[in-house]
Amino acid sequence: MSVNATVLSASAAIWGYPLVQVGLTAAGALTTAGGTLNQWISQDQLSTPTNQAIVTPNYDTLYSQAFLDLTTTGVVVTAPTTVVDRYILFEFMDAYTNVFASTSRRNYPKTNGGGKFLVYGPNSPKVADESGFDAVLQAPTNLVWLLSRTEVKYYFNDTDLAIANSIQKTFTLTTTVSASPKKGVSALIPSGTNSSDPLYFWKVLGTLITFTPPANLSELIPFTPIGISAKGFNSSQVTPQLATLLAQVAVGTDKQLKQLTLGDPVAAVKTPSPFSEINNNWVTFPSLGKFGVNFGFRAGIAATAIAGNLKEDAVYYSGRLDSNGNVLKGTLSYTIDFPVDIPADAFWSITAYYGANGTLIKNAAGIYAVGSHSPSLVQNSAGFYRVQLQSSKPTQNDVNWLPTPSSAEFYLIVRFYQPRAEVLSNTWPVPWIVPVVDYGAISGSGDSPVAPVGTALYSAGDVVKVSLLLIAALFTFII
Template sequence: MTIDTALDQRIAAAFTYAFALHDLARTRWLFTQGPGERAAPPNRLHHNRRLLNHRARQVTMPNNDTLYSSAWLDLAGGPVTLALPDMGARYYSVALLDCFTNNFACLGPRTCAPGVRTFIIAGPGHAGQVPAALPADTMLVRAPCNDVWLLARLLIDGEPDLPAVHALQDAMTLAPASASPNPLATTPDETDPAAYLALVNEALGRNGVPAAEREMVAGMADLGIRAGERDAWRQMAEPVRQAWTRLYPALRRQLEQPPRSQAQHGGPRVSWQSGPDHIGNFGSDYAYRAYIALVGLGALERAEAIYSTALVDADGNLFDGARRYRLHVPADVPVNAFWSLTMYEFEPDGRRFFTANPLDRFAIGDRTPGLRRNADGSLDIAIQHAGPAEGSANWLPAPAGRFSLALRYYHPRAALLGHAFRMPDAQALD
């Protein structure tokens, strides 16, 4: 893509700024208003009851370590009350994301006291405090916008653990205010720049523009970024519409490449990349925010979990299912909860999902039963399309073509947070 003119550059910047907002609103529409029986209205908990597999294609880069529970909150009509049961020693987190995909709160054992917990989640228009009728330790969580994504993760140790996790899910409650939530009026269409701007503007109108960005967003009005104005496309000058139409497909494809802001820490490594420390709370790094919305929507903040991704092997070559690889995992991975390694295949649009395989194994980690460890406690994981000759105990199946790997470190310790620990790169064996 060639961006030659000042207008082209401004449109590219406006698209990048708005992409995460658009992608979250698009996902919200799919889950609350989209076709099919799974759509649930806002302010209602929806529980995934099964471990996700290769057929799950709604949220990019899902995990296979937890069951998700989620709700799309509409706080314009008043706060909601979230009650959680005692999770015991089980890992869990409840991430609260604003309309731009920033984690403004993460509820769980890292941030909250153990036991039964109650939370009031209130939008920017709510001035009240915790009602006296609620438990004394109820926490008031103030959201910066009205549209909030509540995304809970509960650790699960395979199919036998499903009944226990289901019981915990069933004990979670979400009580909304009496006002009825407002649906999105714009139907998403990712192929049409006019629809893109309409959904962006509706989302901005519902939630408002952050105070620090109002002047910048006001400067995008002639480009069609106008909070609350769904018909801004017709109000733009014809040269601007033509530029949007010409640039839009390439701008979308360009997001598939990590931005320059996703720099390596600690030297010129070619494989594992965890990106900047502000993942999950992106500030003004709109390029990185857009990239994560595409490849890892709903990413947690780094203090809760570190995501490290590899697209290439130790020699810098793209992963290819036609080759075999080995990943050596040290005995002591510095986490307080757990770690896992997940395999993803690529969709044509750059999103990543699990790949079908004979083991129905989409991730491998420190909780995987039957792993064969070396004498020092380390692991050698076989990453390949066909089953390894030495057996399947340490096999992470790969697709036949291009793939990527993701390491998730939950409750990382200081060595990870300070970039002192690095996982070895995967070695190509042929």
């Protein structure tokens, strides 16, 4: 095949990757729940290493999700307005993972983040009277992924979990056109095909394009020579030689995006992408959810970090290097000293994940996060919340243990929900991850270890912005 066909195929795969991931996520959820589009599907337990509703989940909220079909109807979504002591966030994403709206007590304080929200698609018929809604939201695509997060205020507390479950059950979803058809998996995955089909990715992409085309159809024009257009995927246009290429590109794109995302963490800090910022060797992406025409960035996030919130709702910092610039490994112990006044108005947490696949770390204690919801967050004599990362339980009484693997590489995510201005501007210094070779070297005195002078990649508090576009560093962030 020509170089042009290869470039077009790769470009089309990167462009369409998020759409396919949303479609497959929706199909999987509907199949598991036995549900349809325009229906809530809720998770009634916090995520575990063997039960994750989405990739790299938090351990602070219960997820509920609905996949809205707005082709011929609007949808009314409601959440309770009387929940004053618990954070609830609704995230509205188009079919290509752009966040076009969110609702929480941040932007709807008078109703505690709840209310009655009317959602229209590009061609949804309008309702006669819109005055009774707290907001009218215009979606850019026919398919919308609505993902909600309901705060669980205490880890290891069945009573509190039951309260969160009861709140989830009050969420409602109603179509404005009562006769609108209830669609299932067949609207997302073409009938008569399965994942063993070499052209499965492209057939799914074609079906989804016809169901929920992009707002800007001109994005599809370059892909016409390989059978992709607003009409879907034209397999009759594909020669055997092109079919072989397309199959290889689909597999290669998925593999390469995941490798790049979980790739060289040192490069991610030393040579950040134009979309990232660095803070004491932690990486964050301030434009998460607002991808625009940055299709490579959008695909990279969809590969392992799909459905991240807008920064106004949550800021995420991914930590894969210690204060000396070395990759985090389970063979070592580390400490992180958080100040007591964490700049998050909803809650904060730090969670550990396996470096190879982004799943929560298995441990006998069942501890997957430390933060606002820890049942007994310990403050040491120096006035810090010291988080100690190691595979075995610490002997000290003034540390907060976050279990890590016994030997494998791992990474951390610090989450700030409803972050304050200093986090939004990335001027608040995220505490260093300090290695301690000998577990016993950490005394119980509360003295804070200091990174050796000159060994860190950047000095404490330094915020680095680099505009150099390096494809190998584009996709180094996990949500």
